[in-house]
Amino acid sequence: MENLPLLSNEILVTKLRGLIQEEREISLKILELINEVERRRLHLELGYPSLFDWLTRDLGYSAAAAMRRIDSARLLRKVPTIAKQIESGKLNLTNLARVQSAIRAEEKRTGKQIEPEQLVNAIEGKSSREVEQHLAQTFPNSAYKADSARAITDNQIRLQVTLSTPQYSELERAREVASHSHFGAPMGEVIGMLAADYLDRKDPLRKKGHTEAVAGPEMTGRRPVPQNVRRLVFQRADGRCEYKNPHTGKVCGSRFQTQIDHIKPVALGGTNAVENLRLLCRAHNAWTAEEIFGPFVKN
Numbered sequence: 001m002e003n004l005p006l007l008s009n010e011i012l013v014t015k016l017r018g019l020i021q022e023e024r025e026i027s028l029k030i031l032e033l034i035n036e037v038e039r040r041r042l043h044l045e046l047g048y049p050s051l052f053d054w055l056t057r058d059l060g061y062s063a064a065a066a067m068r069r070i071d072s073a074r075l076l077r078k079v080p081t082i083a084k085q086i087e088s089g090k091l092n093l094t095n096l097a098r099v100q101s102a103i104r105a106e107e108k109r110t111g112k113q114i115e116p117e118q119l120v121n122a123i124e125g126k127s128s129r130e131v132e133q134h135l136a137q138t139f140p141n142s143a144y145k146a147d148s149a150r151a152i153t154d155n156q157i158r159l160q161v162t163l164s165t166p167q168y169s170e171l172e173r174a175r176e177v178a179s180h181s182h183f184g185a186p187m188g189e190v191i192g193m194l195a196a197d198y199l200d201r202k203d204p205l206r207k208k209g210h211t212e213a214v215a216g217p218e219m220t221g222r223r224p225v226p227q228n229v230r231r232l233v234f235q236r237a238d239g240r241c242e243y244k245n246p247h248t249g250k251v252c253g254s255r256f257q258t259q260i261d262h263i264k265p266v267a268l269g270g271t272n273a274v275e276n277l278r279l280l281c282r283a284h285n286a287w288t289a290e291e292i293f294g295p296f297v298k299n
């Protein structure tokens, strides 16, 4: 490294300007590569349930930095012309990510797809605050607030969520019903009770199953996997995705939307025997099915 204190002001400014330009070009390149990884679903092959998971756990981005890049990359895919504006610094990743997350929220709220091109061009060269204002004007009905969970102490979490009015009425009603056994329970306790009750009924990890799966006609893969066999598979996997990358041995381990998968597919004569079943997250289930049958075929 050269001796910085000896640099002339002029060279210092020129150097900095040049590096910032390079940084923007690299940022753009990173977005393009992220899109290519997503197109190939390489993160799934590597044993990660999502692109976000891979960028944070393996590549070392913070959660916010990873989200900014994923959101910006999606916009770049939808509006390829923004490459030039990113390179010239007229659009930065923070503002692009804001636009993408506002679009996502609005699409979720209305169920309609939004064309981002106009919106992206409208925020060119704007400051963060101006972008916030523009988004608030464009989507005045968007009530979207991201959920947040923050640790208060080692065993207490403060949760902030947004409910619709009918949802809140139902929650209030649940508190009234619960007041017979839990008089004056705070809302947090009510939510905890509802979650425990739901999991007792629905979570395969909590249900006690027979420890043995019997052989019978229901074991042919053409029938649905019997409940007791499902429980066995869920419990054996501790509710986690069992996809493993054959080269690195990295196991996915995601507990999100896990599903039973036939290792030898039913269509190829696979059975419902426990040994032929494994637990996969939804992303890995869809991906492994595509690897075997080609795109757009459900397992």
Ligand SMILES: [Zn+2]
Residues within 6 Å of the ligand: 048, 049, 241, 242, 243, 252, 253, 254, 280, 281, 282, 283, 284
């Ligand atoms: Zn997985």
